[in-house]
Amino acid sequence: MNLSDYFIHFFRLFFPKYCEACNVPLLKNEKTLCANCLYEIPKTKFHEQEDNVLNRMFYGISNIKYSSAFFYFKKGSKFRILIHKLKYAGNQELGIELGRMTGREIIGSFYDEIDVIIPVPLHPAKKRIRGYNQSEMIGIGLSEILEKEMRTDILIRHIYTETQTKKTPEERRKNVNSAFKVIKAELITGKHILLVDDVVTTGSTLVACADELLKIKGVTVSVVAVAFADI
Ligand SMILES: [Zn+2]
Incomplete structure (x- = not known):
């Protein structure tokens, strides 16, 4: 010792x-x-298969290239608390660590192609209330392990959407569509972007973000989340 x-x-x-x-x-x-x-921890291992349940969720809806998540977010599972602590209990360090774990899981896979990491943005008012953006915390950990740059000044959320939990998938999609906007498009022209979220449920937020990013010339979008709600 x-x-x-x-x-x-x-x-x-x-x-x-x-x-x-x-x-x-x-x-x-x-x-x-x-x-x-x-x-x-129930790992999804989606990064080992291009064609997986999460990726299939986006077929015909959005042109997302690779999709993966670190673990399954299941009802009654003791691991749900990780997301709760990250989103509602102010545990920012846990977010960074979950990002590192997710990074260690996907490194050395097809994700090595990505150029830049962009976390799903929060509306500034919401970020002020919560004090931080949990997806950004995950992005910090991912960026460290994958050794790729993270940018938070390119994709912004300019419309404040109300809570999504009581809405149907269709309502959620309508609600988040057009909530996001790309600024400084010239910085991502021709780049492969890794979009980062905390938990994927219906995927509507990721689709809304991806669709904005895909309007920029030569952009490819892949996604990764810490958890995938297997419901
Ligand atoms: Zn334990």
């Missing part, structure tokens, strides 16, 4: 860190999730 190991050991003794999913105290070499949860 070297000095820094001693320090971590000592620090953990008084300020133990807990698994973000199951709450057991973490061991020194564990981060965010305990080894058990890391083993059990």
Whole structure:
């Protein structure tokens, strides 16, 4: 044990860190999730198959190239809390870490083709209320692992949409259509963009974003999310 190991050991003794999913105290070499949860998290492995359930959701709707998500967001699963902590409990560091995990999962796949990472934007008023954009946190972690630049000044959300949870898929689509706008289009001409979201449910937000980006000459759009709601 070297000095820094001693320090971590000592620090953990008084300020133990807990698994973000199951709450057991973490061991020194564990981060965010305990080894058990890391083993059990229901990974989608969509990045190993171009033709997957998520990608099929976009067929005939939007010209999205690759689609993947880190894990399945299932009813009753202990992993749902990760998304809850990220979206509503202000846990920004968890967002970055989930981005890193997602990055480690998809690196070395067809995703290596992408040029730039763009998180799904929040309306500025909503970002002010929440204090941060959770998709941007995920993007920070992804950018670090994939070693690709993240830009938050190209795609903006200029219409504030009300909460989507009680709407039908059709209503959701109408609601988010035209909520997004591309500025500084010249910066992404001819680029392959990786659009980042927290959870994909109906995909309507991603479609609305992708459709705006695809209006720019030579742009290709792929998507990745931390979780895919398997409902
Ligand atoms: Zn755990």
